[in-house]
Amino acid sequence: MNQDLIDLLRDELPDNEAAVLRARIEREPALADEYRELQALFGLVHRAEMVEPTREMRRCVMEALEIHARPSWWQEMFGLVRFRFRNSIGFRISVAAHVVALAILTFFLFHKPATENEYGTKLVVHAPEDLDVPIVNPDPALMARLAQRSLPKRKRIEAYGAPGQETAIKEGLAALMARQARDGSFGSLEETGYAALVLLAEGHCSAQGGDRGRRIQKALDHLTHRWESAGETDGSVLAALVEDYVLSYPLMSRDDLMERVRIIEGMIPVLARGGTGAEGLMLAKLASFAVPEDADFGDARYLAGGNRRDLLKQEPTRLLATAALSRGPDSLEREQVRAWVLPLFLAAMKRDSGAERLLTLQAPYRF
Amino acid sequence: MVAFQKGDTEAFRTLHDRHSRPLLNFFFKMSYNHATAQDLTQETWFRILRYADRYKPRATFRTFMYRVARNLWIDLHRSRKAAPKSVSADLRVTEEGATVGDLVESREQPQQKTIEDREAADLIREALTSLPEPQRMVFLLAETQDLKYREIAEILDVPVGTVKSRMNAAVTRLRGLLGHVLG
Numbered sequence: 001m002n003q004d005l006i007d008l009l010r011d012e013l014p015d016n017e018a019a020v021l022r023a024r025i026e027r028e029p030a031l032a033d034e035y036r037e038l039q040a041l042f043g044l045v046h047r048a049e050m051v052e053p054t055r056e057m058r059r060c061v062m063e064a065l066e067i068h069a070r071p072s073w074w075q076e077m078f079g080l081v082r083f084r085f086r087n088s089i090g091f092r093i094s095v096a097a098h099v100v101a102l103a104i105l106t107f108f109l110f111h112k113p114a115t116e117n118e119y120g121t122k123l124v125v126h127a128p129e130d131l132d133v134p135i136v137n138p139d140p141a142l143m144a145r146l147a148q149r150s151l152p153k154r155k156r157i158e159a160y161g162a163p164g165q166e167t168a169i170k171e172g173l174a175a176l177m178a179r180q181a182r183d184g185s186f187g188s189l190e191e192t193g194y195a196a197l198v199l200l201a202e203g204h205c206s207a208q209g210g211d212r213g214r215r216i217q218k219a220l221d222h223l224t225h226r227w228e229s230a231g232e233t234d235g236s237v238l239a240a241l242v243e244d245y246v247l248s249y250p251l252m253s254r255d256d257l258m259e260r261v262r263i264i265e266g267m268i269p270v271l272a273r274g275g276t277g278a279e280g281l282m283l284a285k286l287a288s289f290a291v292p293e294d295a296d297f298g299d300a301r302y303l304a305g306g307n308r309r310d311l312l313k314q315e316p317t318r319l320l321a322t323a324a325l326s327r328g329p330d331s332l333e334r335e336q337v338r339a340w341v342l343p344l345f346l347a348a349m350k351r352d353s354g355a356e357r358l359l360t361l362q363a364p365y366r367f
Numbered sequence: 368m369v370a371f372q373k374g375d376t377e378a379f380r381t382l383h384d385r386h387s388r389p390l391l392n393f394f395f396k397m398s399y400n401h402a403t404a405q406d407l408t409q410e411t412w413f414r415i416l417r418y419a420d421r422y423k424p425r426a427t428f429r430t431f432m433y434r435v436a437r438n439l440w441i442d443l444h445r446s447r448k449a450a451p452k453s454v455s456a457d458l459r460v461t462e463e464g465a466t467v468g469d470l471v472e473s474r475e476q477p478q479q480k481t482i483e484d485r486e487a488a489d490l491i492r493e494a495l496t497s498l499p500e501p502q503r504m505v506f507l508l509a510e511t512q513d514l515k516y517r518e519i520a521e522i523l524d525v526p527v528g529t530v531k532s533r534m535n536a537a538v539t540r541l542r543g544l545l546g547h548v549l550g
Contacts (some may be wrong), residue, residue, distance in 0.1 A: 003531060006535060008411070010509065010515075012516055029469075037546070038542075041538070041542055042510055043493060045495075046511050047487075048396070048487075048488055050392050051395045052391075053388055053391050053408065054405070057391075058384075058387070061383055061387075061409060061412045061413070064413055065376055065380070065416060069374075069376045222503060282422065322507065
């Protein structure tokens with residue numbers, strides 16, 4: 001069957017092609033016959049039996065339409081609420097009040113209150129840069145609340161006090177720094193050391209949280225008691241030791257914590273003899289070197305190890321380490337080393353000049 | 368259809384009233400079974416309701432509708448192949464002795480005006496049912512539903528060339544079967 005004739009009959013040909021084909025049909029009888037047959041065939045099919053949809057069919061479909069168009073329960077609810085909101089002022093006021101109440105509730109649920117403890121509210125102040133701020137009626141109780149020991153190194157300090165006391169705290173900080181610069185210490189244990197120690201521990205405890213924080217607190221309480229029993233009044237030394245040796249280790253296990261506390265406890269009598277201020281601090285730093293139980297003191301690494309790299313640059317420390325190595329046998333008990341090395345170090349620190357220090361050190365090494 | 372998608376149920380009623388008859392006749396000429404044609408027609412409208420959100424305005428509603436119809440037809444054939452059922456036409460179903468064949472025949476033959484019309488109708492039916500299904504579908508969509516080749520191609524998801532070739536084959540076969548009545 002000629003496809004073009006089918007397409008012509010179905011009006012599927014472009015106009016120009018249709019015109020050409022019609023012209024051909026007029027000229028060619030065979031083509032015209034074929035076209036007429038096609039027209040008859042399609043006419044016959046068009047006139048073929050037809051069926052009519054019943055009323056029942058329509059009713060079923062319309063019923064389905066009604067079910068489909070029915071809103072869901074939440075759509076009806078939403079529509080109802082929207083209607084009331086648009087038409088009722090009272091409803092609008094009620095919705096607004098609920099929204100405000102929800103906002104307030106959300107605020108208080110998520111709002112973090114300022115940290116507060118028995119020393120007051122946690123405040124944040126900037127460290128005064130001028131060390132020469134005169135001490136104006138320093139309040140010991142206020143100064144006792146200062147948490148940071150190494151004040152000059154830190155710009156932002158967290159302290160505890162009453163709200164609005166930021167200025168007073170700044171002045172207190174300045175006073176503390178002035179005292180350290182003048183006397184070499186922060187003051188007596190009662191004034192600063194103990195409180196600093198507790199607050200250090202507290203700050204660390206609150207950072208650690210939970211059971212670990214309580215263990216640290218308990219350990220520090222114990223150390224402080226021993227320190228006081230040893231007659232030591234300058235708490236800065238113990239505070240430095242605790243901060244460097246205990247609180248600076250974030251992933252401390254219980255056993256590790258107790259071990260460090262035991263080491264510090266063992267050093268307290270020695271440290272007590274070591275005086276206060278810079279000497280005590282240096283001694284505490286040296287004593288805080290971690291010395292393993294199975295340390296071989298023939299290996300300088302054990303004495304030179306730890307995190308106190310700055311101390312290794314200092315001459316007395318290096319000489320002491322050398323002395324320790326040249327003196328004793330390969331393996332020494334740790335307590336023996338401490339009992340023997342530290343007094344030497346202390347003696348060296350008490351000297352005024354480096355030359356005297358060196359000479360003093362050399363003499364004992366010859367025996 | 369777009370209006371119905373936006374919630375205008377009256378628009379759906381309009382569509383139904385406009386297209387229900389041609390749709391029913393399409394199924395009737397595909398199956399020559401009145402009950403099947405009615406079931407499929409209704410089911411097509413139910414599916415259009417259910418999947419109205421899938422209609423895209425770039426296609427005409429007729430294309431969308433016949434695509435649903437075609438898929439339904441395919442589903443019907445699959446189910447028939449899976450579980451063919453047959454009832455003997457000679458099975459007596461009434462006390463008077465009428466058989467299934469008698470009842471079915473009386474329903475499927477709408478009233479014809481003349482004996483000649485009835486004969487022509489039988490001939491057309493036989494000719495159409497003798498066409499392979501792909502050709503029959505193309506021919507019916509083209510001639511009884513007045514769809515263009517492009518629309519039929521979209522409905523059946525085949526190239527336009529395939530539609531043309533099936534159309535040609537159907538017309539050729541019908542011409543051969545009905546040539547003697549074309550005069």
